[in-house]
Every structure is written in structure tokens, then in C-alpha cells.
Amino acid sequence: MLIYVARRLALALVTCAAISLLTFIIIRLPPGDFVDAYIANLAVGGSSVSAEQADAMRREYGLDKPVAVQYALWMGRVIVGDFGVSMMWKRPVTEVIGDRLWLTMAVSISALFLTWTIALPIGIYSAARQYSIGDYVATTLGFIGLAVPNFLLALILMYLGFRYLGLSVGGLFSPDMAQAPWSWAKFRDLMVHLPLPASVLALAGTAQLIRIMRANLLDELRKPYVVTARAKGIGETRVLVKYPVRAALNPFVSSSAYLFPYLVSGSIIVSLVLGLPTVGPLLLQALVAQDMFLAGTIVLLLGILTVIGTLLSDLLLMWVEPRIRLQGRA
Amino acid sequence: MVEAARRVLSVRDLVVDFVQDTGTIRALDGVSLDLHAGRVLGVVGESGCGKSLTARAVLRLVDRPGRIVSGKVLLDPGAPAQQELTALDPEGEAIRAVRGGRIGLIFQEPMSALSMHYTVGNQIIEAIRAHSGLGKSAARQRAIELLQEVGIPRPETRIDAYPFQLSGGLRQRVGIALALAADPEILIADEPTTALDVTTQAQILALLRRLQRTKGMALMLITHDMGVIAQMADDVAVMYLGKVVEFAPVQQLFAAPRHPYTRALLRSVPNIRAVPRERLATIGGAVPHPESRPTGCAFHPRCPEIIAGRCALEMPPPLPPDQEGASCFHVMPKMMVDA
Numbered sequence: 001m002l003i004y005v006a007r008r009l010a011l012a013l014v015t016c017a018a019i020s021l022l023t024f025i026i027i028r029l030p031p032g033d034f035v036d037a038y039i040a041n042l043a044v045g046g047s048s049v050s051a052e053q054a055d056a057m058r059r060e061y062g063l064d065k066p067v068a069v070q071y072a073l074w075m076g077r078v079i080v081g082d083f084g085v086s087m088m089w090k091r092p093v094t095e096v097i098g099d100r101l102w103l104t105m106a107v108s109i110s111a112l113f114l115t116w117t118i119a120l121p122i123g124i125y126s127a128a129r130q131y132s133i134g135d136y137v138a139t140t141l142g143f144i145g146l147a148v149p150n151f152l153l154a155l156i157l158m159y160l161g162f163r164y165l166g167l168s169v170g171g172l173f174s175p176d177m178a179q180a181p182w183s184w185a186k187f188r189d190l191m192v193h194l195p196l197p198a199s200v201l202a203l204a205g206t207a208q209l210i211r212i213m214r215a216n217l218l219d220e221l222r223k224p225y226v227v228t229a230r231a232k233g234i235g236e237t238r239v240l241v242k243y244p245v246r247a248a249l250n251p252f253v254s255s256s257a258y259l260f261p262y263l264v265s266g267s268i269i270v271s272l273v274l275g276l277p278t279v280g281p282l283l284l285q286a287l288v289a290q291d292m293f294l295a296g297t298i299v300l301l302l303g304i305l306t307v308i309g310t311l312l313s314d315l316l317l318m319w320v321e322p323r324i325r326l327q328g329r330a
Numbered sequence: 331m332v333e334a335a336r337r338v339l340s341v342r343d344l345v346v347d348f349v350q351d352t353g354t355i356r357a358l359d360g361v362s363l364d365l366h367a368g369r370v371l372g373v374v375g376e377s378g379c380g381k382s383l384t385a386r387a388v389l390r391l392v393d394r395p396g397r398i399v400s401g402k403v404l405l406d407p408g409a410p411a412q413q414e415l416t417a418l419d420p421e422g423e424a425i426r427a428v429r430g431g432r433i434g435l436i437f438q439e440p441m442s443a444l445s446m447h448y449t450v451g452n453q454i455i456e457a458i459r460a461h462s463g464l465g466k467s468a469a470r471q472r473a474i475e476l477l478q479e480v481g482i483p484r485p486e487t488r489i490d491a492y493p494f495q496l497s498g499g500l501r502q503r504v505g506i507a508l509a510l511a512a513d514p515e516i517l518i519a520d521e522p523t524t525a526l527d528v529t530t531q532a533q534i535l536a537l538l539r540r541l542q543r544t545k546g547m548a549l550m551l552i553t554h555d556m557g558v559i560a561q562m563a564d565d566v567a568v569m570y571l572g573k574v575v576e577f578a579p580v581q582q583l584f585a586a587p588r589h590p591y592t593r594a595l596l597r598s599v600p601n602i603r604a605v606p607r608e609r610l611a612t613i614g615g616a617v618p619h620p621e622s623r624p625t626g627c628a629f630h631p632r633c634p635e636i637i638a639g640r641c642a643l644e645m646p647p648p649l650p651p652d653q654e655g656a657s658c659f660h661v662m663p664k665m666m667v668d669a
């Protein structure tokens with residue numbers, strides 16, 4: 001089991017390194033660099049930059065060096081915790097990102113949690129009472145959940161929340177709290193604002209997980225060990241929860257792992273609509289401006305968080321699956 | 331001989347349908363049989379004839395879209411405490427007391443019949459505690475005794491093993507221990523050795539035989555192997571397409587099989603004295619799907635002794651329960667001779 005965990009950890013490290021390289025390559029992929037984008041932007045406003053000024057800027061940010069050298073320099077600094085300076089904001093990247101990373105995590109993890117708590121019981125119910133009215137209702141709602149775009153739901157909920165509940169919608173904080181330093185009151189404010197974006201983000205994932213859970217459980221319900229359990233004379237609910245549901249959790253857990261990156265990327269549009277201070281909108285701006293240190297850092301950090309999430313779900317899988325725990329394989 | 335032993339279970343004219351979009355399948359078409367204390371009833375027939383379904387219907391474990399349409403299952407028939415299992419709520423307390431408590435079930439595939447998510451001990455202890463007031467540690471002690479009884483070496487460590495850590499033979503022993511957990515008087519074993527190699531098969535059969543004898547249990551042994559029948563059964567019910575077509579004591583069945591289907595089954599068994607490598611005789615044709623049950627005698631499309639103009643049109647008289655005979659026009663039913 002320790003070997004298994006060690007192998008997973010090593011794999012996670014390799015994945016992170018690969019992510020950093022890929023990030024860098026992808027960001028350098030579009031023609032031109034930050035300075036070109038910057039000049040184009042200024043040109044729109046009617047001003048211009050001389051060739052010498054442009055070269056000076058390139059030298060300052062190291063853009064004149066070959067790509068491989070740029071990557072090496074950047075990684076060398078990243079490893080010691082220096083993520084560089086955002087060219088667009090002219091401030092250190094870490095400062096620009098600020099709380100946004102943790103707020104992104106908070107939104108995504110709440111959405112994940114919500115997804116689980118809704119999808120699990122509904123999926124179980126749907127399978128156990130296959131073809132019942134409740135199953136049809138759940139399946140239909142699930143399809144709608146998959147089909148409705150997130151941002152549309154965000155707009156609708158925003159309107160409803162504002163119109164009928166008088167909530168200050170948009171953002172993760174009330175206007176007076178947004179700039180305030182962290183305090184108990186600010187945390188409570190966050191908790192009040194979290195459910196709306198979390199539900200919006202959870203929607204599609206929930207619909208998907210209900211379908212996964214239902215299909216898994218229907219598979220398991222056909223297996224002989226369910227008959228064995230019934231033939232012991234234990235109650236139907238106990239049979240269901242102890243045996244097939246437990247077995248159906250395995251693919252449920254592993255498919256949940258893939259939900260996390262999906263939630264983060266899904267949060268970009270929702271964040272724009274709801275005005276959430278997450279990394280999503282920032283990443284979008286950075287990519288448009290070709291601010292490679294900012295964009296690179298965001299993508300790298302998200303990648304690392306995703307790898308950690310996957311690792312956690314692997315460990316969870318070991319916990320629910322004795323065969324993996326004891327034999328190190330599925 | 332049969333009359334001497336106490337009847338513990340009677341199945342009467344049991345009919346089970348599967349209602350599907352494509353139509354209704356009559357999977358059991360009036361099955362009748364009896365189990366007696368201390369005796370082994372062998373139930374034999376080709377795949378799909380309804381052997382497993384009969385076992386499940388007895389315990390009310392037929393899943394949708396299957397449904398018991400008519401017929402009765404009686405526990406302790408004729409006794410003051412007679413229970414009509416077919417009248418019980420399939421999820422109720424009463425049938426749950428019977429499952430595992432009065433009737434133990436042993437399955438074919440010990441790998442898939444046990445959950446891979448819990449230890450052997452966990453699964454056995456659960457069965458023990460479902461039918462007794464034993465506390466956790468007493469139930470664990472009892473589970474170790476059970477494992478010992480079914481011949482599992484080092485039961486006090488094996489109890490904490492997961493089923494996937496055991497060999498096929500040991501797993502099936504666990505399956506037997508599980509069925510014995512609450513000391514049932516009736517054991518139904520559904521092809522308990524089909525998934526095992528020959529040596530293990532012999533060991534498991536010997537174990538079942540010993541347990542059945544010492545505990546005086548009634549054993550319903552489902553198999554499609556005539557060799558197993560010869561070795562284990564006292565009486566034999568031969569099933570074809572959801573019906574019992576012949577019933578006889580085991581020597582009788584092998585010495586003078588009455589039904590053409592039984593004779594065909596016996597021909598397909600490798601004879602001990604036969605020249606090795608001689609090709610096995612097989613029954614011509616495939617089992618028709620219950621969906622397209624032939625008219626008249628269901629066996630007539632494959633019957634070498636078919637009576638033209640009769641078997642395809644008329645149904646041979648059904649077999650009265652618990653009496654030697656066969657449901658075939660060639661066989662005069664015993665009761666008619668008696669009358």
C-alpha cells in the first residue's frame with residue numbers, strides 16, 4: 001500500500017512538471033508576444049511605441065531570449081517561489097492573484113461537495129426505483145441540467161435572488177466587505193454569498209453524476225452478491241446501502257476527480273457573469289494580453305491543485321476499495 | 331421410502347412470468363416438488379429450464395420484471411405452523427426470517443456471490459446476527475466455528491480475509507458457512523460446484539453430503555451434471571422448459587429412465603466404462619427459448635420417440651407431485667394404473 005501511495009506521488013510530481021512545460025509552450029504558441037499585444041493595444045488608443053522602447057521592454061522581461069532559456073529562467077525562479085512580475089499589472093504575480101486562488105478553491109470545492117450531496121441520494125433512488133415516476137422526474141431534470149448553459153442559470157438565479165430575496169448578488173462579498181481584511185465577519189459574508197455560484201457550478205456536474213451513479217448501481221444490483229445478501233434475511237435498505245451502493249461508489253469516486261478541473265474551467269464564464277473574484281476572469285485577461293508570467297502561474301497552480309485533487313481521490317478510492325488497498329491494483 | 335421422511339417444503343404448480351416489451355415469457359410453467367428432512371433432492375436439466383428461478387421463487391427473490399403468477403410454496407406443509415411463503419410480503423419480516431433462518435442458499439459463483447468490499451467474517455457475522463440475539467463477539471466466535479466446520483484451515487485468521495484473498499474452493503466453503511449461519515433445516519445449493527475444478531468439486535460435494543447428513547437437513551441440489559446427481563441425490567426431479575417432467579428415486583432414474591428427455595440426458599453423460607475419448611452423445615437441437623414454447627409436449631421438436639399427430643398437439647398429463655413418473659404419452663401415469 002505504501003508503494004502504491006509512493007508511486008502515485010511520484011506520478012503526481014512528473015505530471016506537475018509536464019503541466020508547467022505544456023503551460024509555457026501553449027502560452028507562447030500564438031504569434032507575437034506581450035510587447036506586440038501591448039503595442040497593438042496602444043495603437044487602438046492612437047499612441048505608439050518606438051522600436052527602441054519595444055526592445056527595451058523585451059529585454060526587461062527576458063522576451064528577447066530563446067524560448068527554452070525563458071522557460072528555464074522562469075522555472076528556476078518558480079521553484080524558489082518567485083513567480084515573476086505580471087507585465088500587464090506591473091506588479092508581482094502573487095500579489096495580482098492574491099486571494100483569488102483560494103476563493104476559486106472555495107467556490108469549486110463547495111460546488112463539488114454540493115454535487116455529491118445532491119447526486120448521491122438521487123442516483124441511488126433512481127436506480128433502486130428504476131422506471132418509477134421519481135426516476136423519470138430525476139432523469140428528465142438531469143437532462144435539463146446537462147442542457148442548460150451555466151451562465152444562463154447564473155443570470156436567472158441572480159435575477160431571482162435580487163428580485164425576491166433582496167440579495168446583493170454578484171461577487172463573493174458584499175460591496176463593503178470586498179476590500180476589507182480577513183475577519184470573522186468577512187468569512188460569514190463569504191458563506192452567505194457562496195451558495196449561489198456553487199449551485200450554478202454544481203448543476204451540470206450533478207446531472208452527470210446522477211447518471212453515473214444510477215448506471216453504476218443498476219449494474220451492481222444485477223450481481224449475485226446482492227441476492228446473497230437478500231438471502232441472508234437482512235432488510236432491503238440495509239442490503240442496498242451496504243452492498244451495491246458501496247460497490248457503486250468506486251467509479252463514482254474516480255469520476256468525481258475529473259470534475260474538479262472541469263469545475264474550475266467552467267467557473268470562468270460563471271465568474272464573469274457573477275463578477276466573482278476568482279482566477280478565471282484574470283486568466284482570460286492574461287491570455288488576451290499574452291501576459292505569460294501571470295497566465296503561466298495561474299495555469300500551473302490550477303494544474304498542481306488538480307493533481308492534488310486527483311491524488312486525494314485516489315486515496316479515497318483506496319479507502320473504499322479493499323482490493324486496491326491490499327493488492328495495489330484494481 | 332419417500333413417505334417416511336417429514337416433508338419440510340412443498341412447491342405446488344408454481345408459475346413465474348417475465349413481462350417484457352417483447353411479450354410475456356413463462357419461465358416456470360407449473361413446477362411442483364417436495365423437500366424432505368434428511369433427504370437430497372437433485373434437480374437437473376439443461377441451462378435455462380428454470381432451476382435457479384425455482385430456488386429464488388421459493389425464497390421470494392424473483393426480481394422484476396419476473397412475477398409469481400400462481401402456485402404455492404408451503405413451508406412445513408400440513409403442520410400446524412405451516413407457512414405459505416407465496417402469500418408473504420416479499421420485503422416483509424416474515425419472509426426475512428425464513429431467508430437464511432429456515433432456508434439457506436448456496437450459489438454457483440463463489441467469486442461473484444460474495445461481496446469484495448467486506449471481510450468474510452463481516453458477511454457471515456451479519457447473517458448470524460440477523461437470526462439470533464448474539465452479540466458481536468459471540469457472533470464472531472460462532473463464525474469461526476462455522477468456518478472450522480466447513481473445513482477452512484486457520485479460521486481465526488481467515489475470518490478477517492477478504493473473499494478475493496481466498497482460493498475458489500475456500501470461497502465456496504465460505505459460501506456454505508454463510509448459508510449455515512443460522513442453522514437452517516433446508517439448504518438449497520444452486521450448482522455449488524460448477525465453477526470449481528474437479529478435485530475441489532469432489533471435496534465440496536463430500537462436505538455438503540456430510541453436513542446434510544449430520545444435521546438432518548433437506549438439501550435441494552441444483553445441477554446440470556448427471557454425475558453429481560448419481561453421487562449425491564436420493565430423489566431426482568428432471569426439469570425441462572419450466573416444468574418437472576420426471577420424478578424418481580435416484581437408482582430408479584438411472585436404471586429405468588422413463589422420460590425420453592431423461593434418457594437423452596443420461597446418454598450425454600460420459601459413462602465410466604465407456605471407451606475413453608469416445609464422443610459424447612449430445613441431445614439433438616437446442617433448448618427452445620421459453621418465449622417460443624412449442625405447442626403440445628414442449629420436448630416434441632427434439633424428441634426421438636415423438637408420436638406423430640399427438641405430441642405436437644396435446645400436452646401430456648402433468649406429473650403429480652412427489653410421485654414417481656414422467657410427463658410423457660409413453661408413460662402411463664402411476665395414478666391411472668392405481669385407479
Ligand SMILES: Nc1ncnc2c1ncn2[C@@H]1O[C@H](COP(=O)(O)OP(=O)(O)OP(=O)(O)O)[C@@H](O)[C@H]1O
Nearest residue numbers: 348355357376377378379380381382383384554620
Ligand atoms: N431477468 C430475466 N428476464 C427475462 N427472463 C428471465 C430473467 N431471469 C430468468 N429468466 C428466464 O427464466 C428462465 C430460467 O432461468 P434459470 O436461471 O432458472 O435457468 P437455469 O435452469 O438455472 O439455467 P442455468 O443452468 O443456466 O443456471 C430463463 O430461460 C429465462 O427465460
Ligand code: SF4
Nearest residue numbers: 627630633641658659
Ligand atoms: S410426450 Fe411425446 S414428444 Fe413429449 S416426450 Fe413423450 S414422446 Fe416425446
Ligand SMILES: [Mg+2]
Nearest residue numbers: 381382383520
Ligand atoms: Mg441457474
